[in-house]
Structures are given as structure tokens and as C-alpha cells.
Amino acid sequence: MTHHDPLWDSDGGPLDPFLDDPSDPSDLLDDLDPVEPLTDTDRREIAEDLAELEEFEIALTPHGILGIVVDCGDCGEQHFFSWALMSANLRSLLGNGRTGIHEPAAEPRPESYVTWDYARGFTDALASHHR
Numbered sequence: 001m002t003h004h005d006p007l008w009d010s011d012g013g014p015l016d017p018f019l020d021d022p023s024d025p026s027d028l029l030d031d032l033d034p035v036e037p038l039t040d041t042d043r044r045e046i047a048e049d050l051a052e053l054e055e056f057e058i059a060l061t062p063h064g065i066l067g068i069v070v071d072c073g074d075c076g077e078q079h080f081f082s083w084a085l086m087s088a089n090l091r092s093l094l095g096n097g098r099t100g101i102h103e104p105a106a107e108p109r110p111e112s113y114v115t116w117d118y119a120r121g122f123t124d125a126l127a128s129h130h131r
Contacts, residue, residue: 035097043094050090056119057083059126069113080108 038046056068067082081089089099114122 038094038097046090046094050087050094052120052123053083053087053090055123059123060114060119064112065114065119066109066112068116068119069110070116078110080110080113 053068061083067080068086070079070081071077072079092098092100
């Protein structure tokens with residue numbers, strides 16, 4: 001028997017607290033920053049990034065790496081993305097041309113995250129070692 005929780009949607013995620021609210025503040029985001037349509041090249045590159053991210057996760061998770069760290073050009077701080085969150089962001093880019101809004105990682109362990117370039121170098125080294 002399934003139980004319907006009014007705070008969770010059918011996909012198992014939390015319901016949007018502003019669902020069906022005509023004064024939803026997120027509506028302002030679209031007005032401030034219209035999304036440029038993705039080119040075919042953009043779509044191909046994002047799909048390649050998704051495939052590469054999957055390789056990173058498979059190769060690095062056994063070594064205790066939890067995701068990717070990105071230096072933010074806007075705020076000057078590092079942002080820590082779990083494998084799942086980075087994947088969701090890339091999928092969101094493919095779907096609607098922008099990433100979703102998310103909360104920063106709570107007390108991340110910086111040593112458990114690597115840059116995209118480090119992850120690429122690690123997986124390239126593994127691939128060349130197994131040839």
C-alpha cells in the first residue's frame with residue numbers, strides 16, 4: 001500500500017512550496033534573465049559533459065571523492081557539487097537552458113571534491129594505464 005505524503009511529489013521530491021501560488025517569487029527570475037536557446041553545439045557539449053561526469057563518478061567514488069568543486073566567478077568562493085547535483089544541473093541545462101537553484105553544500109569536506117580538470121586527468125590516466 002502506498003501512502004501519499006502531501007509534502008512530497010509523485011517523483012519522491014519535496015513539493016514546491018509556491019506550487020500554484022500566483023505570487024511565486026521564482027517567476028521574477030525568468031523576467032530578469034531570459035534564457036538564450038541552446039545551439040546544437042551547446043547540446044552536444046553538455047551531453048558529452050554528462051557522459052564524462054559519469055566516468056568521473058565511477059572512477060573517483062571508490063577513492064572517497066564525492067563530487068566536483070567549482071570556483072565561482074560571481075562570488076569568488078568554491079561551490080561543491082555532489083555527482084548527483086552536478087548531473088541534475090547539466091540535465092536541467094539540456095532541458096530548459098539553465099541550472100536549478102540549490103542550497104550550498106552544508107559543511108562540505110573540501111578534500112572529498114576535485115576540479116573537473118583533475119577528474120579528467122585521473123580518468124585519462126586510468127584509461128591509458130588499462131590499454
